[in-house]
Amino acid sequence: MTTHYLFRSASETLALAIHRQTFRRCLALLGLTLTLLLFYLCLGSTRIPPMDVLATLLSPETSEHRFVIQTLRLPRGLLALLVGAGLGVSGALLQQIVRNPLASPDIIGISDGAALGAVLFLAWLAGTVSLTWLPPVAIASAALTATVIYILAWTPGSTSAVAPIRLVLVGIALAAALKAVATLVLVMSPLSTTVQAYIWLTGTVYGAQWKDVTGLLPWTLCLIPVALLAARALTLLGMNDEQSRGLGLAVGHYRLLLLACSVGLAGSAVAFAGGMAFVGLMAPHLARRITGQTSTGLILGAGLTGACLVLLADLLGRVAFLPQDLPAGIFVSGVGAPFFIYLLYRRRS
């Protein structure tokens, strides 16, 4: 196996194989992401030369730019990276599980579930309960939504208990209902809440603080490795159920585990940055082009491209229309929606 890098635990219960070329390309993507982050830190209403940025990062105490970089731009950039990575991986897992390259957490209702939870929170509890409770509420409602989708898509007795197609259809239906309820809550709540909640629904990392970064980081750090370790199962889940069962996979268990990963990643990302649509859809497709079709490459690639996408979108939102600071979600949709049409168009033939 000279073509792969292998990582194994001592007892060989956990193993991860990465194709060498995939590994190199992932490294290249990582480099691109870090370069983008550097640009992100340089640009803005005050421009800071790259060397000064690096100096500030290395020795913050002596720098004049400490406030701008350490307090304003760095947490916001990091949050954008984490959100993008979470949504990208979530979309990659979902597309593989439901075997449909058009699936993504925002189309099958998981993001809408999280968003509704957050909107309800903003409308009813924001005055009385601390905003730190917003993320858990959003994640919990994403999980609840996913559970409902899973249960409703369940048909006992058939060969595959949860058929991917039914999962998608039920998800679309629930997404529509959840959107309607969110609109309902927006209409019923006072106008100041409405505008705040509406901007949040579009997806933004505006005003990110270090506590947001540290709040989201554990989710990303726990769930992406779990997905990577289950990458082999993910490859098999992409085949039909009979094949993957024939190859010895506990299809139901792994589908549930990976679905839970996907929901956790999407829910936590939405909790901190709102309904950033289309990232979960676009990132896996770009990743397939860049880092290849293997599951490991797909997960890593989708995470990195997702991170780049959101970072770039937020950079545009910050600097393109100065002095206005626009939600990153607008730019992601602006790119993502035509991309989606293109995907649909290509799928026809």
Place this chain on the structure above:
Amino acid sequence: MLSTLPVKALGLTLCLALLLATTLASIALGQTAISFATVINALFNYDASQIEHIIVRANRLNRAVLAALVGSSLAIAGTLMQAMTRNGLASPSLLGINAGALFFVAMAFTFLSLTRLQDYIYIAFFGAAIAGLLVYSLGMTGSASRSPVSIVLAGAAITALFLAFTQGLLILNRESLEGILYWLGGSVAGKPLSSVIPFLPFYGIAIVGTALLVRQINLMMLDEDVARSLGQRVAVTRLALGVVIILLAGGAVALAGMIGFIGLIIPHLARGLFGRDHRWVLPSAALLGASLLLGADTLSRFIVPPQEVPVGALTALVGTPVFIAIARKRSPTL
């Protein structure tokens, strides 16, 4: 299912009775309950000095008329779409036609200073047509046409696209957000009776067109090849149906915003009652769709009084379980 002719005729009469009952309820019930006798008096023997008469004439009546028009439009559009695609999940809201119309109206609202409702109706037609063409060409042509899910996914994608654009637009221009948000949730309240007049000619054209096409629709329900071998010009029929659908769905959006799921549920109900013969299915769908929206609108006044809930949210909540039930069946094809 109703099988013999007299039973079907009776069924249709009952649908008509339901429409009358829901219309009366919609006029009589609300924050101020008005007795039926007063309603009748206000309609036929108007007395401008009585406050209840004014409520009926100025508020409740136009609302009921609007709800009936929008409800029947959406139901007919949904029935035609399901027949045309032979897909039980097709409907104006799910396939993005409502969202397309909405986006273009929102754009006109933000950038053009149109004052006449008529202009908004034209723009809604345009948006509905764009979205409809997109969904149709993405989901119904090539190899994609074999899977009933592909058109639903295409529709969900187009909906997501137009909603995202609308959101972006509203955030860039917050003043219009306030004006448009209620309409985004779908509502038939607060419009003068004259606001439906620009839509009436299109509604008439669509109804007449549907009536003329009903035989072709029945043949299309069978199979495209069968229809073609029976001498149908399938492409022409489809085009004509497309125009009718866009007139109905686009007009409904221009009048009442995003009201979902009526176009999905009602066709199933109508086919469940009257079978596959669209000479019966279409009129019953129109009556039932109007009744459903009238009923939902009446209900929307009582959920969190004294506020009113946008009726679009209500129909979505009713519609979702139905959609899921259809999706859970083995195949959504008709």
